[in-house]
Amino acid sequence: MSNMMGIIKLDGANSMLKELCEHRPVASLPIAGRYRVIDFAVSNMVNSGIGNVGVLLSANARSIFDHLRSGKDWDLARHRGGLSYLPSDPYDGKPATGDLQGLYSNLDYIQHNAAEYILIAQADCVYNMDFRSVLLFHQNTGADITMVYSKAQDDISGNAAVMKVTDNGRVTDIAKSLTVTAGTNDFLGVYLMSKDTFVKVVSDGFERGGTDFLLDGIIRHMEEYSIFGYEHKGYVSRINSTMAYFNANKDFLNPEIWSEVFMGDNLIHTKTKDAAPVQYKDTSRVVNCLVANGCEIRGEVENSIIFRDVKIGEGVKIKDCIIMERCVIEDNAMLRNVICDKNVTVSKDQWLKGADNYPLIVAKNTTI
Amino acid sequence: MSKTKCLAMILAGGQGSRLGALTKNIAKPAVPFGGKYRIIDFPLSNCANSGIDKVGVLTQYRPLELHTYLGTGNAWDLDKSTGGVFILPPYARDKGADWYKGTADAIYQNLNFIDMMDPEYVLILSGDHIYTMDYSKMLDVHRANKADATIGVFEVPWDEAPRFGIMNTDSVDGRIIEFEEKPAKPKSNLASMGIYIFNREFLSRYLMADAADENSSHDFGKNIIPAMLNDNARLYSYAFEGYWKDVGTIESLWQANMDLLADEPPFSFNSSWTIYSSNPSLPPHYIGNEARVHNSMLNEGSMIFGEVDHSVLFSGVKIGKGAKVTNSVIMPFTKIEENAVIDHAIVAQNCVISAGAVVTGEAGAIAVVPEGEVVEATDEGEQVS
Numbered sequence: 001m002s003n004m005m006g007i008i009k010l011d012g013a014n015s016m017l018k019e020l021c022e023h024r025p026v027a028s029l030p031i032a033g034r035y036r037v038i039d040f041a042v043s044n045m046v047n048s049g050i051g052n053v054g055v056l057l058s059a060n061a062r063s064i065f066d067h068l069r070s071g072k073d074w075d076l077a078r079h080r081g082g083l084s085y086l087p088s089d090p091y092d093g094k095p096a097t098g099d100l101q102g103l104y105s106n107l108d109y110i111q112h113n114a115a116e117y118i119l120i121a122q123a124d125c126v127y128n129m130d131f132r133s134v135l136l137f138h139q140n141t142g143a144d145i146t147m148v149y150s151k152a153q154d155d156i157s158g159n160a161a162v163m164k165v166t167d168n169g170r171v172t173d174i175a176k177s178l179t180v181t182a183g184t185n186d187f188l189g190v191y192l193m194s195k196d197t198f199v200k201v202v203s204d205g206f207e208r209g210g211t212d213f214l215l216d217g218i219i220r221h222m223e224e225y226s227i228f229g230y231e232h233k234g235y236v237s238r239i240n241s242t243m244a245y246f247n248a249n250k251d252f253l254n255p256e257i258w259s260e261v262f263m264g265d266n267l268i269h270t271k272t273k274d275a276a277p278v279q280y281k282d283t284s285r286v287v288n289c290l291v292a293n294g295c296e297i298r299g300e301v302e303n304s305i306i307f308r309d310v311k312i313g314e315g316v317k318i319k320d321c322i323i324m325e326r327c328v329i330e331d332n333a334m335l336r337n338v339i340c341d342k343n344v345t346v347s348k349d350q351w352l353k354g355a356d357n358y359p360l361i362v363a364k365n366t367t368i
Numbered sequence: 369m370s371k372t373k374c375l376a377m378i379l380a381g382g383q384g385s386r387l388g389a390l391t392k393n394i395a396k397p398a399v400p401f402g403g404k405y406r407i408i409d410f411p412l413s414n415c416a417n418s419g420i421d422k423v424g425v426l427t428q429y430r431p432l433e434l435h436t437y438l439g440t441g442n443a444w445d446l447d448k449s450t451g452g453v454f455i456l457p458p459y460a461r462d463k464g465a466d467w468y469k470g471t472a473d474a475i476y477q478n479l480n481f482i483d484m485m486d487p488e489y490v491l492i493l494s495g496d497h498i499y500t501m502d503y504s505k506m507l508d509v510h511r512a513n514k515a516d517a518t519i520g521v522f523e524v525p526w527d528e529a530p531r532f533g534i535m536n537t538d539s540v541d542g543r544i545i546e547f548e549e550k551p552a553k554p555k556s557n558l559a560s561m562g563i564y565i566f567n568r569e570f571l572s573r574y575l576m577a578d579a580a581d582e583n584s585s586h587d588f589g590k591n592i593i594p595a596m597l598n599d600n601a602r603l604y605s606y607a608f609e610g611y612w613k614d615v616g617t618i619e620s621l622w623q624a625n626m627d628l629l630a631d632e633p634p635f636s637f638n639s640s641w642t643i644y645s646s647n648p649s650l651p652p653h654y655i656g657n658e659a660r661v662h663n664s665m666l667n668e669g670s671m672i673f674g675e676v677d678h679s680v681l682f683s684g685v686k687i688g689k690g691a692k693v694t695n696s697v698i699m700p701f702t703k704i705e706e707n708a709v710i711d712h713a714i715v716a717q718n719c720v721i722s723a724g725a726v727v728t729g730e731a732g733a734i735a736v737v738p739e740g741e742v743v744e745a746t747d748e749g750e751q752v753s
Contacts, residue, residue: 033652034668072442255654255671262651263669263684269649272443276637277403277665277680278653279629286661292652293404293668294638306652309638 004135005052005115006045007086008038008123009099009189009213010064016158016241019361020341026239027123028063030324030342032252032262033292033307036067037239039270040128041121046074047266048131052081052113055123056102057088067271074269084109098211103202111199118198120213122189126248127236128261128268131192134230138192141169143228145197145218148190150232156180158240161187161214165229174219174227185229188236191218197225235260246339246359249305249322253288275308283314299329313348322359338362374507374565375487376415377475380408380495381428381468386617389738390716395427397495398434399621400699400717402628402637403665403680405645406437407615409444410500411493412453413643416444418503422451422485425495426474428458428467443646456481470586476575482568490571492564492588498624499612500641506606507565515604516570517596519544520563522608532559533589537605544603547593558605560589561612570601611635622714622734625680625697629663650683658689674704688723699739708745713737 010025020029027038038055045053053076055064070076071083086109088102096102110118117138119131129148138146149163156179163185164173180186193201201217210216218227235257237248252258262268275294280286284297291297294309299316306312307324313331322339329335330348337354341364346352350368354360362368384396391399397408408425415423423446427434441453456478458467468474475482475492482490489510491503501520510518521535529551536546536556548554574592578584584591596603611634615621627634637643650669655661659672666672669684674691681687681698688706696713704710705723713727713735721727721737724745729735737743 035651252651253654255656258651258654258671267649268651272647274642274644276643277667279633280661280664280666281631282663284662286655287659288657289655290652291655291666296638 003116004048004050004119004131004192005054005110005113005117005195006050007054007056007103007110007118007120008041008045009056009120010038010058010061010123011099014159014240017239017245018242019363020242020245020339023364024060024063025058025123028060028067029239029245030307031126031239031245032249033290033305034273035268035270036063037126038064038067038123039268040126041123042068042071042074042076043266043268044127044129044131045119045121046076046269048119048129050119050131051076051078052084052115054084054086054106054109056086056099056106058102069271073271081113096211098216099213100202100206100210100216103213104206107199107202110195113195116194117192118195120191120198124239125188125190125236126239126261127188127232127234128264128266129232129234129236130266131190134190134192137169137230138228141228142226144193144225145201145227146192146230147171147174147227148188148192148230148232149185150188150236152180152182152184152186154182156186156238156240156244158238158244160238160240163187163229165231169228169230171227171229174214174222176215176219185231186238188232188238192230201225242339242359242361243357246322249290250303250320252290252305253303258290273308284312299331307342320356320359341366344368373487374420374489374491374503375482375485375568376411376420376423376491376493376503377478377482378408378411378415378423378425378493378495379471379474379562380425380434381431381474382496383429384496384616387621388618389736390618390621390714391430393430393739394433395429395431395495396616398437399615400682401498401615401621402625402643403667403682404647405643407498408434408438408495409643409645410498411495412441412444412446413641414499414501414503415491415493416446416644417641418501420491420503421446421448422454422487424454424456424478424481424485426456426468426478428474431455431457437646439646444644454481470584470591471588472575472578472584472592473586475571476579476586479572479575482572487568490566490568492562492566494562496616497561497612497614499608499610500635500643501563501608501610502641503563503565506563509606510565510604513541513543513604514602515565516567516601517593518565518604518606519593520561520608521558521605522561522612524557524559526554526557529554529557529559534558535560535605542605542607544597544605547589547597549589558607560593561608562588563606563608564588565606618714618734618736619732622697622712626678626695628665628680629678647683656689659687674706682717716741719743 076083086106205217281298285300292308298314301318304321315332324342328345333346334351345367380397384391440447446452613624653670656673660675663678667683673689674687682700684701686703690707693710699717702719708721712729715737716739720742
């Protein structure tokens with residue numbers, strides 16, 4: 001019986017993901033050809049033996065319900081525990097303006113749970129991690145709160161929190177930021193603490209007018225807790241901007257990263273779609289690509305991520321693109337540096353080109 | 369509880385000995401097919417799509433992988449509180465145990481299960497064939513004809529007719545007049561598909577009578593159908609049109625996989641008649657910089673760094689740099705290492721074809737590498753057939 005329960009926070013609006021996340025939370029964003037970003041948090045929790053996962057909802061959550069459903073695809077459709085949906089209801093008539101209110105209004109659900117520890121994960125991280133190592137670290141250090149971070153490989157633009165961590169793991173400073181420079185400690189949105197500590201953090205923060213869990217719950221009360229940082233050394237990517245999304249997908253064109261995240265002992269689970277194996281026809285020419293099931297390929301595709309049920313016609317040239325589910329790219333069309341959202345049709349002979357450092361995004365259901 | 373209309377019974381107990389090395393450790397219906405499926409996915413998915421939600425699967429030969437694969441029937445939407453998939457192996461009684469002695473005996477030994485399900489009709493299917501079919505249409509015709517039994521038939525080329533059980537029918541209403549097992553001079557080219565719909569009481573009577581007959585081989589084709597015809601029962605044929613393949617030999621299994629690679633495949637996996645299967649959670653496959661893939665079907669979790677042409681690759685397959693795979697079927701989690709050459713072959717699950725090894729067959733003599741084998745390169749190139 002696991003002594004950890006999990007909460008996944010869907011985050012709010014993110015201005016650096018405007019086009020892709022206008023009508024969906026980042027958690028629902030299709031990624032790596034057949035997943036949604038939330039699959040990583042859910043799968044990591046289940047693989048870590050967490051049998052109770054609460055999803056704190058935000059706006060536009062319909063795609064999350066449609067994707068997770070009963071939790072069966074992640075082994076979370078259980079008689080005891082399993083998946084719970086936690087709405088973020090108005091408090092005293094006022095809707096939530098941050099994540100703290102939602103956590104506060106669901107404290108009864110959390111307190112009702114028998115688990116000793118609670119692991120909170122933001123739903124926008126792409127990684128494969130066993131949280132039991134975090135629990136062991138937390139118990140060994142005797143920390144009140146453990147926060148998981150990674151050392152940034154490059155400069156990153158987008159919502160972030162950077163941490164100062166001493167050699168023995170003690171966190172001495174946490175600050176919100178809109179950029180992260182290479183080498184700094186980039187917080188991954190994962191917290192571990194005892195349930196009692198969690199209740200205190202949330203209540204103290206919210207009851208004194210706070211709205212943000214990190215800022216008002218933790219940063220403003222840093223003196224009261226011993227906070228330790230756990231470094232995740234494996235692959236990780238936070239989807240906090242269009243470029244971060246684009247690059248995270250491209251990262252999976254590296255067989256080592258692909259293997260580490262998807263082909264280890266702990267698999268990333270997602271909703272089953274029963275799509276047929278990919279058909280490569282005679283005229284197809286595909287190099288350096290990820291191609292999901294259900295596709296029919298007749299053209300040329302390079303350095304791209306092709307999602308489920310995409311049809312690529314003859315004479316088509318696609319390079320450095322992300323093509324989401326059910327798109328149809330008709331004969332002789334040419335796409336370069338483009339992200340096509342779901343169900344886009346690019347008609348015969350059309351040429352679309354984005355910039356090398358900023359892809360062109362075609363909205364869902366568009367016909368070009 | 370509402371009365372079940374039609375109960376399906378899938379005969380999945382056979383070894384499929386003509387599949388040789390491929391069925392050494394698993395039953396024939398568990399043999400992988402089409403890049404992602406197993407043979408049993410076809411009758412099972414057909415049942416689910418036809419609205420039949422009670423399916424008995426009769427197993428006998430080496431059923432472990434098949435049982436594990438079926439689980440609770442969830443993958444085929446057959447995990448139900450009343451109904452779903454029921455696995456039916458032979459069982460012991462107070463007076464000892466009996467293996468299934470023939471297709472009819474297998475059903476006879478499960479009359480208690482049929483009684484428990486209490487259906488009006490029993491649909492008998494084999495677990496060995498690749499085809500898509502709406503059984504509810506066959507049931508409609510059965511009822512319209514007020515038939516005692518309806519037999520699915522399939523037109524075969526006249527020169528092949530002597531290989532099959534042939535139904536001679538009345539050309540007007542499809543009533544079966546005569547049944548000939550592998551006739552030297554066939555009077556018709558309608559072959560029995562081994563798909564039968566029986567009225568449940570009618571079937572029970574004949575099964576019980578047959579069980580008492582010590583001289584019977586307890587087979588539907590050899591004993592039950594002739595007995596019914598002899599009594600002038602109302603037997604009707606149901607003509608099936610479409611792709612139907614018996615994949616009981618290495619050649620036919622290979623050919624059926626190759627059929628899927630035609631520019632217009634014989635049936636579409638992407639139609640609304642979904643073929644369900646149970647698969648591990650693996651990512652989309654990766655095609656490397658030096659890979660060349662043409663005329664092929666590839667599944668999830670694979671890494672391709674070499675050449676693949678006119679082949680069917682299952683999940684988790686690795687094709688190394690410089691390797692060449694042509695006209696072949698590579699089953700799950702097999703590794704084809706650098707510069708290996710595979711042509712006209714079926715390589716079973718979890719094999720390793722070492723760097724530089726050669727496995728080549730030819731049409732009519734497909735090379736087979738059995739499950740879990742490691743094939744080494746020799747100085748002249750290892751020839752396996």
